[in-house]
Amino acid sequence: MPIVLNLVIFMLFTQPANAATLQPDDWETLRRQWEYSHAVNAAVALLAFGCTRLASLR
Structure with a gap:
């Protein structure tokens, strides 16, 4: 489940930031x-x- 959460965070926040670097207005x-x-x-x-x-360990 945490790996799925990593992918969701990447797709919602990191990837849009990466894509926006082509036109860095802000x-x-x-x-x-x-x-x-x-x-x-x-x-x-x-x-x-x-x-x-x-x-x-359990």
Whole structure:
């Protein structure tokens, strides 16, 4: 499930930011969106790793 969440975050936030770099009208907002989407994806990936680790210990 967390991997699906990573893909959803990427498609909703990261990819539009990537596509908008072709015409960067408001680059500060674009950069912020890109950075936050990567930070959230990193947190989700860490959560997925923790859940996998916990499941392997049980």
